[in-house]
Amino acid sequence: MSLWEYANPKRFMGWTAPVLPWVFGVAALFLVTGLVWGFFFTPDDYRQGSTVKIIYLHVPAAFMAINTWIMMLVASLIWLVRRQHVSALAAKAAAPIGLTMTLIALLTGAIWGQPMWGTYWAWDPRLTSFLILFLFYLGYMALWAAIDDPDTAADLTSVLCIVGSVFAVLSRYAVKFWNQGLHQGTSVPLATGGRTVSDVFFVPLAISSVGFILLFIALVLLRTRTEIRRRRVRALHMRESRR
């Protein structure tokens, strides 16, 4: 059986139903463990004091803000190339989650920035590219809402997603492209494996990050199921109105 079979709406509804509670459960386990460990059982940083505890929220949220858009890009490309409806609906389903993650990253960053930098906001490359990413999420969701025909909406939002990917990549690499601004460099570079964070902070951060990833997967599955149902209701309503 082809892998694409799993993207058939009926089959998708079938395999996600039993999987979903487990993904939510494991996500909750990792999130609670990582955040409780980080908040209650890690020491203060010698320079940043207790504000270092914000890292367990800020870094995973920022990671998910960027990677949600990358997931939407892949789903959009699949839609444009293969016309798989579930992939377009998955991209649509992911956008509010990405918006939430971007907002968490921006707000926790601002709250962290005030005591460390002396300001909530600076037009720093990474901060600015994140703000633009946030606006792209809003625009993407508004475009879906503004167009009645779902296939046309999927086409146009896919194009917007491709354009917005430039800012998703910029958000990720802004601190490397422009070696200026207040924001520090990456603490955990995935490509090199090197990191500047002590194990004391890194282990709960890794657990919290896994929790954020699993929560994202659970929410995308749940929301995609909702979108499939919404589409089905719309189709049945249209069939009824033609009679």
Next chain:
Amino acid sequence: MIPDLGKYAAEVGLAYGVSIVLLAGIIGISWRQSVAQKRALDAVEARRNG
């Protein structure tokens, strides 16, 4: 039980509070929409079959 957050207690508390509210919000909204669409689909299908 609550760790001593020193002079940054307000910032750390606010960061956790805001994040938990936003995470709970997206989970709650997603759940509510899921239940609403399931009910809507069940109602339309019941009408079609009945």
